[in-house]
Amino acid sequence: xxxxxxxxxxxxxxxxxxxxxxxxxxxxxxxxxxxxxxxxxxxxxxxxxxxxxxxxxxxxxxxxxxxxxxxxxxxxxxxxxxxxxxxxxxxxxxxxxxxxxxxxxxxxxxx
Amino acid sequence: xxxxxxxxxxxxxxxxxxxxxxxxxxxxxxxxxxxxxxxxxxxxxxxxxxxxxxxxxxxxxxxxxxxxxxxxxxxxxxxxxxxxxxxxxxxxxxxxxxxxxxxxxxxxxxxx
Numbered sequence: 001x002x003x004x005x006x007x008x009x010x011x012x013x014x015x016x017x018x019x020x021x022x023x024x025x026x027x028x029x030x031x032x033x034x035x036x037x038x039x040x041x042x043x044x045x046x047x048x049x050x051x052x053x054x055x056x057x058x059x060x061x062x063x064x065x066x067x068x069x070x071x072x073x074x075x076x077x078x079x080x081x082x083x084x085x086x087x088x089x090x091x092x093x094x095x096x097x098x099x100x101x102x103x104x105x106x107x108x109x110x111x
Numbered sequence: 112x113x114x115x116x117x118x119x120x121x122x123x124x125x126x127x128x129x130x131x132x133x134x135x136x137x138x139x140x141x142x143x144x145x146x147x148x149x150x151x152x153x154x155x156x157x158x159x160x161x162x163x164x165x166x167x168x169x170x171x172x173x174x175x176x177x178x179x180x181x182x183x184x185x186x187x188x189x190x191x192x193x194x195x196x197x198x199x200x201x202x203x204x205x206x207x208x209x210x211x212x213x214x215x216x217x218x219x220x221x222x223x
Contacts, residue, residue, distance in 0.1 A: 006153075009151070032209055036212075043213075043214045043215070043216060043217075044154075044201065044203075044212075044214040045213075045214070046211045046212065049211075086153060086154060088154075090208075090209050095167075096161075096208060097142065097159050097161045097167060097208045098156065098159065098167065098169060098170070099144065099156050099159070099169070099212075100156065100170060101146070101153050101154035101155065101156070102153055103151065103152060103153035104153040104154070
């Protein structure tokens with residue numbers, strides 16, 4: 001069974017500081033991984049996905065298959081980054097389409 | 112406007128009274144999915160559908176039913192709701208499986 005773990009429920013940083021939101025996964029196949037974000041009073045939306053290897057709003061995430069991790073990083077946090085962040089894994093094979101989310105991390109960026 | 116809509120947005124009901132939460136998208140998306148969001152547990156997938164007449168169980172399907180008779184609609188049915196189904200429910204859709212999901216506004220359900 002696939003599993004996604006976000007070990008930090010809450011994460012606080014100051015504006016301009018680096019931020020890293022951790023995501024670890026357990027999956028026997030080749031995973032597709034995503035980060036979704038929910039800003040206050042807005043709908044959940046995709047932030048980035050590992051196969052596109054792009055940087056969105058200054059965030060990047062690298063898939064590390066050896067450590068089974070997909071940590072989200074930003075070198076200089078901004079107040080508008082404050083939100084709930086979810087890491088998600090899309091299964092393949094016979095379970096293709098099944099999407100498992102982590103527990104979420106609430107990021108607060110202080111001025 | 113391209114969007115995912117859910118109805119109702121808020122619902123209070125009693126144990127055992129059947130209810131349906133509707134989900135509709137106007138983007139001609141193939142993939143649709145239902146999630147519940149609970150404090151400390153994050154988002155958990157209930158059911159998903161990769162195409163019309165094709166539905167599969169997510170991580171927490173017990174107590175729920177879905178149907179996908181047409182591409183745009185994906186209703187969530189609780190045949191006999193129980194208090195442990197009190198939650199915030201989200202519907203989402205994407206053009207294909209694995210593509211960007213677009214989420215609905217959420218339905219807050221309270222089962223007494």
